[in-house]
Amino acid sequence: MDFQELRDLMVTTQLIPRGIKDERLLRVMRKVPRHLFVDEYVQDKAYDDMALPIGDGQTISQPYMVAVMTELLELTGDEKVLEIGTGSGYQTAILAELSKEVFTIERFANLSDRAKEKLTALDYDNIRFMVGDGTKGWPEEAPFHRILVTAGAPDIPETLAAQLTEGGIIVIPVGDFLSQRLVKGRKHKEKLSEEYHTPCVFVPLVGEYGWKDTRR
Numbered sequence: 001m002d003f004q005e006l007r008d009l010m011v012t013t014q015l016i017p018r019g020i021k022d023e024r025l026l027r028v029m030r031k032v033p034r035h036l037f038v039d040e041y042v043q044d045k046a047y048d049d050m051a052l053p054i055g056d057g058q059t060i061s062q063p064y065m066v067a068v069m070t071e072l073l074e075l076t077g078d079e080k081v082l083e084i085g086t087g088s089g090y091q092t093a094i095l096a097e098l099s100k101e102v103f104t105i106e107r108f109a110n111l112s113d114r115a116k117e118k119l120t121a122l123d124y125d126n127i128r129f130m131v132g133d134g135t136k137g138w139p140e141e142a143p144f145h146r147i148l149v150t151a152g153a154p155d156i157p158e159t160l161a162a163q164l165t166e167g168g169i170i171v172i173p174v175g176d177f178l179s180q181r182l183v184k185g186r187k188h189k190e191k192l193s194e195e196y197h198t199p200c201v202f203v204p205l206v207g208e209y210g211w212k213d214t215r216r
């Protein structure tokens with residue numbers, strides 16, 4: 001299977017026609033080997049227009065959703081980024097390509113360990129990993145220029161908003177258990193101005209400042 005060809009096709013059929021414009025992002029979406037972040041039995045679907053299972057009831061997000069969320073972050077290459085929900089590590093790789101350093105938190109140790117193994121094998125050296133409840137953020141490393149949450153939350157956790165720099169951006173799916181909307185918040189004078197973007201469906205953000213359990 002020619003994965004480079006599939007990646008190029010993914011960009012030209014799924015991303016550009018739906019309005020993804022950031023040239024740096026499109027270049028990185030053509031480069032990062034998404035198939036290495038999923039199990040072998042679904043590798044042939046890695047560049048399809050869908051989310052895929054990664055174990056523990058969790059998913060690697062659809063390529064388009066990864067692109068939309070990343071574009072909303074307006075990365076220039078100099079940022080310190082916090083990611084909540086490492087999952088497979090694919091989105092982490094995209095962020096690591098486009099920013100200065102990435103701090104990523106995952107609540108399942110086995111997912112975090114696997115992602116770390118893959119990202120290290122791919123030579124990423126600007127990523128720090130933590131296993132724990134990402135709704136608390138990473139206070140020792142705050143503030144962050146950007147925060148990306150890749151699980152659905154009931155609202156924007158204040159703990160995370162507090163860890164953004166002035167002018168910083170948070171992107172997070174907000175809604176109920178069945179569906180959410182991508183929200184982009186920009187911090188100005190201690191307040192977040194919010195913009196509402198595309199509807200989406202994410203696994204729940206489970207933690208002290210998210211959903212309290214996964215059954216709702």
Ligand code: SAM
Nearest residue numbers: 060085087088090091106107134150205206207
């Ligand atoms: N971005 C990931 C990727 O590219 O594979 C997909 C992330 S998946 C949709 C959401 C992830 O958020 C899951 O791995 C889940 O375990 C994690 N998660 C949920 N609640 C969390 C929390 N409070 N702290 C850290 N991770 C959490």
